[in-house]
Amino acid sequence: MLLELKGVQKRFGGVTALRSGDLSVDAGEVHLVMGENGAGKSTLMKIIAGLHQRDGGEMRWRGQPVNFANPVEAAQMGIAMVHQESLLAPHLTVAENIFLGREISNRLGLVDRGAMLEKARKLIAEHRFPLQADWKVDRLSPAGKQLVEICRAIQHGTSLLIFDEPTSSLSEAETHEVFKIVRTLRDRGTGVIYITHRMDELRSVGDRVTILRDGETVHSEAMSTLSTANMIRYMVGREVAALYQREPVPPGEELLRVHNLSAPPSLHDVTLTLRAGEITGMAGLVGAGRTELCRAIFGLDHPSNGQIWVAGKQTAIRSPRDAVRHGIALIPEDRQKTGLARELPIAWNVTMAQTPARYGVLRHAAERDITKKAIDRLRIRCDGGGQKAGRLSGGNQQKVVISKWVSRGARVFLFDEPTRGIDIGAKVEVFEVMDELARQGAAILMVSSELPELLQVADRILVMRQGRLAGELPGRTTQEAIMRLATLPSSETELES
């Protein structure tokens, strides 16, 4: 037994990220860790890699109880992690990043760039990565950065390597290369922990699987005996999320029309209409231009071409301020960075888009009133409007972001990945809020990479591919139909239709 965790706990402020994490990894196995967003996988991995310290539970390394105060201590034991989001120094070269913190020095104690470059080149050639050792890292694509992280981990001869969704940003060919590396490492006796969301990947690399749900380990079994249906059942657990299905209402008047919107290179001739009462889903691969479309409609980016009509009137939207004035709301995909002022009270976040004031002087009573209504209406679980927004759980933070627009009386809602990083129960609540908004006459665009969620919530689904609308599907379509539209080259779809 290489690594064993029992009942590991971790809290962040009031939020419990991990209630009881169990995991045991042998040398020479690929151990898959699975679970929904927010199930606690990443937290568990970061505890193993020394990035977080556990609040409770046991951790043993080769039978000995261990405690890693920082990643260096974990690395000294031979544990390395390839991160989901790149943790590289962007202004250094590929070689310098591979050897970061363990530079090769010459006899004078100076950094030996030549030797580092040479070793890095050999490593890259050995795995046939599309990299050059002297490239600056900030020029690389997300996939390239991922490969650098992998090189770094391999170079330092680790006995346990953690991959946190390594292929989410990689191409097909690069993914295969990663699999090959994973298998080579396993055959050499390295333990590999592998986190992924992609079902198709599992069977090709995994030996055993451990499933987390709501911060707890719920199941662990050999990959060969576990059926996919059972795996999903363990992951989803409560059936509520899977069973939620929105009852569509007949769409009303047109609230937003976008005509031939272009913002090269990410958007080309996008035309769509959003109606009151309707939830329009939008699917597409990462980089298909969905976020860019939301940004362009919201006035954050400036389209080179195209018109926008709001409630039947042609409108120029040059800034978010214009968009907000016309009743358009954006719930951004990156809640922490662009949606929420974490350090400020809930009340201030709720009223941020419409601070009640007379002659510039705040009306505190009105603000309390608006906040109280928002908390009741969206069922935000908190200690009151004075609590800092950053202390809330992901789902409740999202509700605060939404309430900002509800209080403002927005009528067109652009939801960009509305359920990212929130747990299953809260997802359903977010769906319910979206449904309620639609019923009260709002038009909703729901961008999501979670196809099952789109199928549950959307009345119809638009699919984007390479900056263009690839097609429209009814709400009760299949994941396969969406993926076909999202991935096929345009000529083939045209033939089909």
Next chain:
Amino acid sequence: MKTVQRLLPFITLIILVIALSLATPHFLTATNLSSVVRQTAVFNIMALGMTLIIISSGVDLSVGSILAMGGLMGTMAMAKGQPILVGVITGIVTGGVFGLMNGLAITRLNISPFIVTLGTMGIVRGLALVVSNGLPVHEIPKSFSYLGEGTVAGVPFVLLLLVVCAALVHFLLEHTRLGRYTFAIGSNVDAAIYAGIPVKFHTTAIYAIGGLLTGLAGMIEASRLMTGQPTAGQGYELQAIAAVVIGGGSLRGGEGSVVGTLIGGFIMGLLANGCDLLGINPYWQQVIIGAVIILAVSVDELRKRRAV
């Protein structure tokens, strides 16, 4: 426990007062206290503007230079025969104009406040020297000294000015839309933009207000020295920043208060005064004050980390 930690700057101030009154009989005298008030009023008024700027997650390094420029323009107006009131207003408006220019440069050129105000710190100081030919302005009406040295019913006039300014800025910060937006911009500027807040307009306004207060501080300084000095106010920007930070303001933005800043300012003033009274070598004073800044901020960080 939490309240105790939040009140820490205030408690420190009280302890400082008690310690100093026990240590030396010269401390708790009307003369000494009013001299402390006069000494601290100048950079306390500057620090009020700096509070707004730091909460918006900015910084203004040019306040020392703007203070000199404000004082200079005001006294030059008086030297040219303008009434005192016109002179004072000239000084305040001069400060406001340079603050406005800082704000415009930051928001329109999209350069970080640190860089812009580092530049204007030099530019404004240089302009002050050019305008005055490097020479102080002395031809000032005698009664102008009332601004910095006068009393109303035994209370220093500058203390009244400070209280009025502090009340105004406090009201601005806690009870107006501008104040609310200052917090929003400082806490998460992207979220503020996404919420449709006119971020550029309000950021510019914040620097302009900081400039007005600095202009007033410049006139008080000129009145205390009875000269318009192109070299006045050197290093004051650090004093003002320190007052804000000791009072709980965060250079990351989104945090700070007027009351905190005033306490921070008085702690700095009392430390300097205490060192003087106790005969501590002025070279050591700088060491002590520097150490207090670091200590105050690290205690504050510790409190926040534990709170999370």
